[in-house]
Amino acid sequence: MDYFPLFCQLKGRACLLVGAGDVAERKARLLLDAGAALTVVALDFTDAFERWAESGQLQKIEGEFAASQLDDKWLVIAATDSDTLNMQVSEAAEARRIFCNLVDAPEQASFIMPSIIDRSPLMIAVSSGGNAPVLARLMRERLEATLPLHLGRLAELAGSLRQRVKQHYSDGMTRRRWWEKLFNHQRLAQSLANNDIPQSEAFIEQLFAQPIEEQGEVVLVGAGPGDASLLTLKALQQMQLADVVVYDRLVSDEVLNLVRRDAERIFVGKQAGNHCVPQEQINQILVEQAQRGKRVVRLKGGDPFIFGRGGEELEVLAEAGIGFSVVPGITAASGCSAYSGIPLTHRDHAQSLRLITGHAKKDSSLDWPCLAQGKQTLVFYMGLSQAGEIQHQLTHHGLAVDTPVALIENGTTPAQKVVTGELSQLSELATQVKSPSLIIVGGVVALREKLNWFSSAEANPQPLAL
Template identity: 50%
Template sequence: MALYPLFADLRSRAVLVVGGGAVAERKAGRLLAAGALVTVGAPELSAGLREKAARGVVRHLCGRFEPHWLDGAWLVVAATGDADVNRRIAECAERRRVLVNVVDDAVLSSFHVPAVVERAPLVVAISSGGAAPALASHVRGRIEALLEPSLGALATLAQRWRGRLRERLPDAAARRRFFERCLLGPVADLLRRGRAEAAEAELARALAGPAAAPQGSVVLVGAGPGDPGLLTLAALRALGTADVILHDRLVSAEVLALARRDAEAIDVGKRVGGHRSQQDEIHALMLFHARAGRRVVRLKAGDPFVFGRGGEELEFLRAHGVAYEVVPGITAALACAAYAGVPLTHREHAQSARLVTAHCRDSLDTLDWPALAAERQTLAVYMGVAGLETLRARLLEHGRAPGTPFALVENGSRREQRVVTGTLAELPERARAHAVQAPALLILGEVAALAQCLHWFGAPPLGRATEPIREARAA
């Protein structure tokens, strides 16, 4: 069914809703929100509609449908739940040339109510022509994820300044360029950060002065551990508007595939024993592209502020006057533990969790080993595959029990995820036996034994059950 898309102004216009149940109440609510004068016709009303009728918000016609109810109506919604009554309403409306929507009956309807994404005054409507309402709802959800809430404030601001924009820039092409450069650039960035007054001041400054070079910015975005389904909505929006993406080696191809198609993707990953982009080179790339007026996304595996050097990068950007923001990501400790079925804390086994990095000998030497060896806590060790021998030795030396369970999660949350389990006493040997490679996260503590019975993603763990598992099952 080919439908003509139409946004109707129903302010102070009469609309009839026939039916008094939950569906009619929902339809009446949307119509009232649009400013319509709503009449509800039905023998009985839902509690919500009765309350609205008592307050005079809607007018109630008590009884079964009569053709004269349509007098003066611009639209009618048939929501009685009775197919014969709905058909009669549609026939009467057709004779009177009144548009009608019959709930769940596309054939009898002369207008359809779309699935809506609302960023008032910006509204996006989706329709399947009545063929598949569930599909329209699914598409609405996808669009909802991409459109940030601040777009409503941007639309309101543009509406308020529309006259001055037309006066200052009478040429339509010039207005479009200004909109793309200013309103979709720094003004939108300020609104997204909740700085409405600064956004309006920036718009006034840009409109009053000569055309200025576009201002670039950098967004530090956490890409999570690899599963693109774990990206936040804010991360998706940032990827969808990026001009340049500086990404780590561990950012998955599936995550990169969600970026804007014409964005320039630059691999700045640091590899042990291979090509290495030093941190100052990454700083230089961010500065170069931002000063060229580009929107830069610094895409980091996990979370930028958990062993991601995000703080250093913000300090650099601030020192050089580059606008920035941060989109957190799901860090590896949370994601790998969840995908391995390991709770980082547990009432019976662990009252705290520590996040530790062990990517080189120097970092191991600076750790508080007596505190790390304490029982009833969970250690989540990042970048520790190369230092497992030292890690075991130090923990045993400071009193951690040899039988403490561990779970090594390789490629956590990805299709190729593997989990190797065992005890601290055999940690390096089991890792070598299964050729565990980075990226891998080590979870050490009583809760790690739960991987054997609580795993849900990928292949079962490579290991054997240990005592805490039997205790957990008994509980």
């Protein structure tokens, strides 16, 4: 360990900043945010320093640095454009055993300033020991993007509950499980994010009232169309928190690899004409796992509420009194069309978009006359086996036989395959692809030849994994 990580309490403590340029301005903001009693010494000051001094936020000393200015200081930062002066400050601080930071010279500093993620009172610091500050900044940005803004309020809430939890639960293991439930409670997190205090308090009372082992819940998570980089941040967070993951065949291996390693995985894959696990049994699995106190993630390809039977599963959970929440995902229509260079709407070709299931319940039928209207885009999910019927019904009800169509197999994945043609060829084109495939019908498909290069993998390279 090159540096000992330490969080300092500077509120009301005297600190010195030598220099008042742009770099020093950034350091001053951090010290002021920490509540330091800040003194700044410099020959010239930026406008920000002048404003801070006028408002009484810091004390200005206009002139040369003198070692005596370090008296009674807790720490000092040398942020001038003179290496010689910075070293003088460092040596004077060292002689007085005062921690000193030198900008752009970490090897000569007695402390370094990390990249900070501020979710006060939760603080996260990232440092490369001064070796690669840009890398530390990139890592901070990655972490910043994945951490919800409400974490600070959650930490404050936890602080206010510590004594009550200690009195309510006698042993440490039970307390630990209760805290895990609190921090992983998706609906509580949402209420905090919405600043809904009554709802937050209701969830807390519910946590105290129920036995720990009975507080399971289910989160329906949209896994997107295949490419793991299309997962939402919230989806990834839930996958990392899951005790149990129930998933189907539309969830790609790339996505599944991001699930918490020690989570139990239950495969309930379905394939057209071959339902290895009936829907009723899937519903029962979700209920039983939640009743055991597990945090269950129901991972569904695309979006749970777009032909994913998410609504049906939630109905069962609601009837069983199981808590649930939903994380939307990028649906196949959006992802597959974007990766194929096909805009779903376009002022010259389509003013409306219809998402259609290729196999509705047996006692229902589609409104084919309405679907056969022009100036719209039709996207058929799970319609590959019904391609001939789709072609017949649309042409029979007046849609032009030369209407462009596209079939997209394994959309957004490295194995993506796109076949295009006209509506009169749909049944024949369907023999050239395999399930899972999406069918797009409409004038927008004609734009693929012009736009496909811009949606190719070469034009959208993946970022370097850090």
